[in-house]
Amino acid sequence: DAKTTQPTSMDCAEGRAANLPCNHSTISGNEYVYWYRQIHSQGPQYIIHGLKNNETNEMASLIITEDRKSSTLILPHATLRDTAVYYCIVSSYNNDMRFGAGTRLTVKP
């Protein structure tokens, strides 16, 4: 049973912001939202995580709705190297991560 729902694919123009949505309507109070990405056959790479407040780091921003039922990962200025599959995961803090199908983001010139 999938805990998250993500669009299968998205496109974004190079230099523009990429906004990747994720629905997690059954999230529990102690579960965090994690984002990872996987660039073509490499190991997944951790991006960011949050509980209920918005978070920002050098890679991205994470916006979580007040009811915590959905979130958006924002890549502020997408580059061609951001083309990857992006996974949204809900999990207790650093507990086992179950990956779904993710969103395939294609950044176009």
Added chain:
Amino acid sequence: DAGVIQSPRHEVTEMGQEVTLRCKPISGHNSLFWYRQTMMRGLELLIYFNNNVPIDDSGMPEDRFSAKMPNASFSTLKIQPSEPRDSAVYFCASSLPQGNGYTFGSGTRLTVV
């Protein structure tokens, strides 16, 4: 910091042979995870360890699969006997108890012919 180190990077073996995949987690990380990735099934969690102790092996597909973590710096995933349907990329990941997510290795691409 060399990251999570997996070996070998590629393995081709014949059906029925024993295969051993190896993983060295990042020093200081106390959790270790084994994943398998295929086109059909995506990324599947096979087993994970906390402080060298197996916590959840419910993802291990069959008794042919076994995993060990004899110390904090080494883990193995063994398949015996191997079958063509075991062909996949196997990833190892490690994490701190209060860390920011997992760090994955580069994976081992296993082909069983």
